[in-house]
Structure formats: C-alpha cells, structure tokens
Amino acid sequence: MKWLIAIALLFVTSTTCALAQKFDVKILNRQDREDSYDYSAVYNNVAVGKTFKVHGATFTLQIPDGRLVVVNCESKFAERMAGPAGNRRSCRMPITNTIQAEFKGDKAKLMWPVSLDGKKVESESYKILGILDKPEGS
Secondary structure (H helix, E strand, O other): OHHHHHHHHHHHHHHHHHHOEEEEEEEEEEEEEEEEEEEEEEEOOEEEEEEEEEEEEEEEEEOOOOOEEEEEEOOEEOOOOOHHHHOEEOOOOOOOOEEEEEEEOOEEEEEEEOOOOOOOEEEEEEEEEEEEOOOOOO
C-alpha cells in the first residue's frame, strides 16, 4: 500500500513540475502607471500585435524561441490598516532587462538577483495577457 501511495505522489509531483516552464528572458519594453492605459507590445521600437487596456506594470518579454509574451501586474492587496487606498502595494519590478521567468498556466513568475553574489532573488507574479509569434526579421 505504501508503494502505491509513493508512486501516486511521485506522479502528481512530476506532472505539476512538468507544467511549469522556466526560461531566461529579455524585457524588450516596460511601462508602469497607476491609472488605466493602452499598452502595445514593442519590438525594435515598433508596436506589434494588439493593444491591451491595462494598469500597473506591463512588460513585453522575449523568450528563447523568439516569441513575445506580454505580462501585467496590478497592485496587490497588503493589509496595513490604512483604508482602501492605503492597503495596496505596487508590484515589484526588475531594474535589469535580463531575468528568469517561470510560466505556468496564465501566470508568469518573474525572478531577478538583488545581491552581488546572486544568491538573493526577488520575484513577482504577473498575468500573461498574450503571446505573440516571433517577429519577422528577428
């Protein structure tokens, strides 16, 4: 009986891990505003794909196969006993343009080093808004 439980647990763990994909990605474009704005994915200073109505932090990421992934993060709830407006925190945003991203379902967890030795890592979860084909000429 124990081996059956162990096999089932191993299967569930391996299936869950297989669904997430982790890549080194490059941020091609970024924008951050508290009010609503229109965001278009940008490649070589040219807007590509559709325009998204968003607010918060929005990035165009280029994954290794050349496709572009548009991700967005709205401010998060953070209880501080400061009333509705004061109970929000801004999304964490990397200051570098080369980061790691783990994609799972419609979420992207962005991760980047924040220490000189690279051991301390900061992260934030973003929602995937769209995936665009590899731009022509890239």
